[in-house]
Amino acid sequence: MDKKTLTQLTKQHSVLGAISACILTIVFVCGSLLFFRGQLLNWQFAWQQDNQLERAMSWQSAVTDLTETVPDFVNQRITLTTDPQHTHLFQIYVGHDDRLLYNNQTQQLFGQDSAQQAASDFLYFWHINFTTHIGTDIIALACIFLIMVTISGIWIRWKDLVKKFHQYRAKGKSRDVFKDSHVLLGLGVLLFMLMYGWSSAYFNVGYEINGPVYHEYAKKSGESYWDELGFPRKPDNYDMDAVLTAERLNQIITDYQQAYPEMRIARFDIYPRPWVRLRVSGESDRSFEFVTAFYDVHGNLLYEPERKPLNDVYNIMVQLHEGHLLGKSSHLLYFVLSMMAIAAMLIGNLYWLAIREPKRAGQTVFKLQRFCLEAGTCGALLAVALLLVCTRLFSQGEPLLVMTNQLIIILSLLGCGFLTLYFKQAKDSAHAVLQGAGVLFLLLPLIDVIRLALGHELYSFVSRDMLTVNIAFFALSCLSFGLATVVVRVSDKVKKRSIELEPA
Numbered sequence: 001m002d003k004k005t006l007t008q009l010t011k012q013h014s015v016l017g018a019i020s021a022c023i024l025t026i027v028f029v030c031g032s033l034l035f036f037r038g039q040l041l042n043w044q045f046a047w048q049q050d051n052q053l054e055r056a057m058s059w060q061s062a063v064t065d066l067t068e069t070v071p072d073f074v075n076q077r078i079t080l081t082t083d084p085q086h087t088h089l090f091q092i093y094v095g096h097d098d099r100l101l102y103n104n105q106t107q108q109l110f111g112q113d114s115a116q117q118a119a120s121d122f123l124y125f126w127h128i129n130f131t132t133h134i135g136t137d138i139i140a141l142a143c144i145f146l147i148m149v150t151i152s153g154i155w156i157r158w159k160d161l162v163k164k165f166h167q168y169r170a171k172g173k174s175r176d177v178f179k180d181s182h183v184l185l186g187l188g189v190l191l192f193m194l195m196y197g198w199s200s201a202y203f204n205v206g207y208e209i210n211g212p213v214y215h216e217y218a219k220k221s222g223e224s225y226w227d228e229l230g231f232p233r234k235p236d237n238y239d240m241d242a243v244l245t246a247e248r249l250n251q252i253i254t255d256y257q258q259a260y261p262e263m264r265i266a267r268f269d270i271y272p273r274p275w276v277r278l279r280v281s282g283e284s285d286r287s288f289e290f291v292t293a294f295y296d297v298h299g300n301l302l303y304e305p306e307r308k309p310l311n312d313v314y315n316i317m318v319q320l321h322e323g324h325l326l327g328k329s330s331h332l333l334y335f336v337l338s339m340m341a342i343a344a345m346l347i348g349n350l351y352w353l354a355i356r357e358p359k360r361a362g363q364t365v366f367k368l369q370r371f372c373l374e375a376g377t378c379g380a381l382l383a384v385a386l387l388l389v390c391t392r393l394f395s396q397g398e399p400l401l402v403m404t405n406q407l408i409i410i411l412s413l414l415g416c417g418f419l420t421l422y423f424k425q426a427k428d429s430a431h432a433v434l435q436g437a438g439v440l441f442l443l444l445p446l447i448d449v450i451r452l453a454l455g456h457e458l459y460s461f462v463s464r465d466m467l468t469v470n471i472a473f474f475a476l477s478c479l480s481f482g483l484a485t486v487v488v489r490v491s492d493k494v495k496k497r498s499i500e501l502e503p504a
Contacts, residue, residue, distance in 0.1 A: 006156065013152040018352050018369075020145035021345035022376030023138060026413075027200075028345070029380050029476075030127040032338035033120075035323050035331040036472055039465040040120040041089045044391060044399075045103060045110065046462045052106050054459050059265065060250040062090055062104045067246040069102075069109060080268045091121070101399070105459060116399040119391040123384070126409065143201035150193045153186055181486055182351055185344035192337040193344075199321040234275050235296065242297045244276055251299045256280045260291050277302065283324065290318070335472065339479050343486075346377040350487050353426045354494040361424070370426055371417040378433040379416030381480050383409045385440035388473070392447050427491035431484045438480035445470035 033040065066080075079093040080102075092100040092109075101110040101118055111118065129135035186193075256265070263282030271277050276297045283290050294303040323334040353370055360366035387408045391400060416433045423429035448470060452458075458466060 009152045009156050013149055013156060014352050016145040016152075017149040017345070017348050018373060020142045020149055021349045022373050023142040024146060025342060025345055025377045026380035026383065027127055027139060027142075028338050028342050029384050030123040032335050032342070032476070033123055033384070033472060034127055035335050035338075036465075036469050037120045037124065038089075039469040040123075041091070041101065041118060042462045042465040043469045044119055044395060045089060045101065046458055046466055055105060057104050057461075059253045062102065063249045063253070064246045065104065065107050066090075066092075066102060067249075069107065078270050081266060091118075110397075111399045113401075115401050115403065117402045117405060118399045119388060119395070119405070122387070122402070122405045140201050143197045146193060146197040147201070150186075150190065150197065153183075154190070181490065182344055182347045185340050185347065189337050189341045189344060192334075193341055195320060196341075199317050202317070235302065238275060238296060239298070240275060242276075244270070244278075244297045248297065248299045249278075252278060252280065252295045255295075255299065255301070256282065256293060259293075263289075263291050283319070335475070339475065342381075343479065343483055346483055347486060347490060349373045349377050350426060350430055351490055351494065354491040357426055367420070370420045374420055374426065374430055374433070375413045375417030378430045378437070378483075379413040381437040381476070381483075382416055382433050382440065383412035385437045385444075385476070385480075386412050389440050389443055389447075392444060425491070427488050430487045434480045434484035434487065438477045438484065441473050441477035441480060444473040 062080075079091075081091045081093075090102040090104065092102055099111055099114070099117055099121055102108075103110065110116075129139065253265070253268070256263075260282055262284045264284070265280060266283050267279070267281040269279040269281075271279070278295045278297075279292060280295065281290065281292045292304070293301060296302050323330045350373075353373060356366060357370075387405060390404075390408055394400065416429075419429045419433060420426070423432065448466060
């Protein structure tokens with residue numbers, strides 16, 4: 001590769017990498033925790049057992065309870081989601097805005113005020129669109145940049161890596177195969193970054209491209225629009241006066257579980273208009289397989305979409321993105337890979353700042369760049385850690401308000417940015433923020449240990465979830481502390497190299 005091409009590729013890699021990392025770090029931090037979304041729900045509401053007896057749980061008992069608690073639920077679109085292995089809480093979506101959490105043990109509804117939101121749902125909406133519609137476009141663009149950055153990184157370093165690896169093996173020299181930690185981490189998550197960048201961009205861009213077309217088509221085609229999307233036509237002998245009852249819902253769930261024993265129910269949707277129909281969707285942890293079936297108000301199977309190659313490709317992509325490649329065990333693998341991706345992006349951004357800092361530290365543009373990059377990378381870890389600590393301390397009984405969650409995240413990001421005005425060097429401000437994030441993440445398991453020591457009890461089925469999610473918090477704490485150390489050493493390495501290259 002000639003020097004001019006290498007220089008251009010390096011500039012593209014640095015600039016696009018800085019931009020995409022500033023946006024995607026918080027997306028990856030939230031996504032790493034969302035591999036344990038069900039466990040996060042149980043973690044948030046695990047201490048509701050006071051004066052409550054533990055009882056047997058099932059979908060059927062939850063539906064029966066729900067119909068008694070919300071008798072008019074069928075008059076509005078509602079979605080129940082859960083993991084049958086952890087049926088402590090059911091997420092209930094009414095319309096497109098209201099979110100409720102149903103506790104099958106205490107028969108309570110949390111978050112009946114639409115302004116409230118569980119921490120796991122809030123992290124999910126930050127993960128997919130920054131909780132705003134325009135955020136979808138921003139993430140899609142950042143994912144495209146991520147693909148370009150990954151490809152350029154391969155092109156810049158692959159010959160160098162092959163050469164060093166050959167020398168290491170052939171001549172037995174004790175030298176590093178990789179140039180620095182950023183390259184090492186980037187190579188380790190190469191396929192992961194490409195897969196996530198491609199699938200995320202497809203999800204976000206696909207909706208933006210097809211959404212307006214679908215809506216325009218719906219106006220022209222009327223009811224046939226729903227046919228095209230896979231919704232069944234209303235049977236000619238359909239009883240419009242039939243009432244949807246808990247018994248019929250329970251029968252549908254039972255029939256579905258018997259027909260597809262390998263599937264776990266991921267979604268259970270009720271569509272009340274223009275006629276009541278139910279959609280049950282399941283996914284398997286052992287294969288790239290989705291099954292969606294539609295039932296009428298009597299519980300009769302109406303329609304089951306045909307398996308098509310295009311649908312299979314889409315389902316495979318969804319399962320790859322959500323971490324079902326190796327079943328449940330892939331959640332741990334994806335969690336580790338996502339932490340490596342976070343580290344690679346954060347170190348790359350701070351490396352970019354460290355190179356430019358000696359000559360540009362006093363420039364206004366550089367101060368603004370440092371503000372944005374440190375807030376978007378180090379600040380992402382601190383913001384999520386602070387949100388979870390506030391959730392643990394202040395949301396017992398009810399989720400926090402959406403506005404409260406937003407303020408915690410936004411003020412944390414801005415606060416980390418303003419720290420750059422206090423610390424003269426990027427390594428000092430980054431070190432302080434990352435150390436703070438590590439302490440906050442470490443507080444989360446300590447809070448639960450203190451609760452147990454004080455005599456609080458857990459439901460038996462929640463203990464595994466509590467252990468899983470607290471291990472994830474501890475891992476994120478170790479990541480934060482480790483990055484705090486690496487950032488200082490990388491910055492010192494850059495400074496030393498700059499001094500050595502200066503003419504005598």
